[in-house]
Amino acid sequence: MSTNALSKTRRKPITVEDLNGPTKAAITFLCLGEQTGSELMQKLGTAEIERITSAMSRLGPIPAEVVEHVLKEFTQKVVSGTGSVVGSLSTAESMLRKFMPEEQVTSIMAGLKDSERENAMWRGFGALDETVIANYLKGEHDQTAAAILNNVDTSVAAKVLPLLGPERMQDIAERMIAMEAVPLHMMQQIEETLKQDILSNAMHTNSVETHQRMADLFNQLDVQAFEELSGALDARIPDAFQAIKQRMFVFDDLFKLPMQDLAQVMRGLDGATLPMAMRGAKKEQRDHLMECLPQRSRQMLMDEMAATGPVRGRDVRAAQAAMVEYAKTLADEGVIELPSAADDDEFIE
Numbered sequence: 001m002s003t004n005a006l007s008k009t010r011r012k013p014i015t016v017e018d019l020n021g022p023t024k025a026a027i028t029f030l031c032l033g034e035q036t037g038s039e040l041m042q043k044l045g046t047a048e049i050e051r052i053t054s055a056m057s058r059l060g061p062i063p064a065e066v067v068e069h070v071l072k073e074f075t076q077k078v079v080s081g082t083g084s085v086v087g088s089l090s091t092a093e094s095m096l097r098k099f100m101p102e103e104q105v106t107s108i109m110a111g112l113k114d115s116e117r118e119n120a121m122w123r124g125f126g127a128l129d130e131t132v133i134a135n136y137l138k139g140e141h142d143q144t145a146a147a148i149l150n151n152v153d154t155s156v157a158a159k160v161l162p163l164l165g166p167e168r169m170q171d172i173a174e175r176m177i178a179m180e181a182v183p184l185h186m187m188q189q190i191e192e193t194l195k196q197d198i199l200s201n202a203m204h205t206n207s208v209e210t211h212q213r214m215a216d217l218f219n220q221l222d223v224q225a226f227e228e229l230s231g232a233l234d235a236r237i238p239d240a241f242q243a244i245k246q247r248m249f250v251f252d253d254l255f256k257l258p259m260q261d262l263a264q265v266m267r268g269l270d271g272a273t274l275p276m277a278m279r280g281a282k283k284e285q286r287d288h289l290m291e292c293l294p295q296r297s298r299q300m301l302m303d304e305m306a307a308t309g310p311v312r313g314r315d316v317r318a319a320q321a322a323m324v325e326y327a328k329t330l331a332d333e334g335v336i337e338l339p340s341a342a343d344d345d346e347f348i349e
Contacts, residue, residue, distance in 0.1 A: 014062055016069050026056035027070045038098030050108060053096065125194050126152040134163035142168070146175035147182050147190060211240070215247035219324065222317060249338055251277070251320040254327060255288055261336040263292040265327045275304045276319035279311055 014023070029041065029052065041049060096105045125133070125148075133152075137145040137160065145164075149157040149172065157176075161169045218226055233241040254262060266274055266289065278286055278301070290298050331338045 014059060014066055016066055019066070019070065020055075022051040022055035023059070024070050025052045026059060027062060027067060030056065030059075030062075031067065034094060034098060038096075041096075049096075049100075053108060122151050126156045130156065130159040131163060133160045137164060137172075142171050142175055144190060146172050146179055147187070148194070150176050150179060211244045212247050214244045218244065219248055219250060220321065222314070224313075249324060249328060251281075251324055252285075253339060254323065255285055256339040257327070257336065259292045261330075262289070264336055265323065265330060266292060268326055268330070269323060272304070272308075273319045273322050275301060275308060276311060276316055277323045278305060279308070280313070280316035280320060 032040065041052070044052070096108065100108075133156070137148065140148070149160065152160075161173065164172065218229075221229070230241070230245075254265065257265070269277075278289060281289065290301070293301065327336065327338065330336045
């Protein structure tokens with residue numbers, strides 16, 4: 001496969017550290033403008049034109065400081081103007097048409113567009129959860145896995161490799177280091193297979209991510225608003241709504257925690273959060289919370305609740321939400337373990 005086909009489109013603005021020969025030349029041509037740039041490009045060979053055109057097509061917005069680094073003599077003009085220039089596929093194509101025959105431009109641009117589609121495919125694969133990628137690679141030959149990981153972002157490969165196990169991680173890393181140009185037919189076969197797998201995996205991943213995002217949103221939604229919304233959603237999209245509810249962790253779920261974990265949550269709450277949260281709890285929930293506390297703490301809590309006058313519903317709900325968030329924080333830190341989303345068992349006195 002060609003270098004253009006294996007290169008990855010930038011997803012963030014170019015920096016000075018990213019600069020190489022073709023990239024600097026592409027920025028220079030962009031600053032010169034189409035007319036002057038086209039006249040200068042005519043003096044180059046086909047190979048140089050292809051490299052510069054490829055670099056130009058991937059640039060996107062170029063920060064002013066990068067332009068200034070490449071073209072010091074134009075610094076004042078760039079800063080006093082827009083401060084940046086933009087490279088795109090259409091800009092490169094327009095410049096080429098100023099001096100090259102139509103069929104030659106068409107050939108160059110077709111190759112670049114194929115490369116862009118392949119880049120999009122690799123970005124899509126690299127955007128999958130690392131466990132999904134690792135599970136996929138577990139069924140592939142080491143050489144194929146190495147070729148795939150050599151074409152995804154290094155940050156993705158760094159997360160995936162450890163998930164393959166120590167022995168296989170070492171084998172694949174060695175192949176990645178020693179790997180030279182992958183035969184064209186092999187890369188085409190890998191890419192065709194990944195295109196199919198990306199579609200199915202991405203659909204599943206997006207569905208899971210959407211449900212988790214909505215669960216997080218509903219966790220923070222006002223209780224009354226959620227109750228009003230849940231009836232309609234349960235009637236219209238029962239399956240999806242049930243999947244979302246299974247990912248939620250709300251105040252009522254606190255009472256599925258073991259007593260020592262629930263006590264850990266209560267001990268870490270600030271000031272009046274616990275007394276305020278308990279004002280909105282059901283009687284059986286209050287009784288259960290009290291049982292988790294030592295006798296002295298229990299009496300102090302009861303006295304504090306008795307001394308508190310009427311409270312706003314939104315303040316109670318905010319306190320309960322804070323209690324839930326603290327429980328999730330403890331779970332993230334490994335101090336306690338939240339009940340499984342799929343666990344429908346209720347706490348029984």
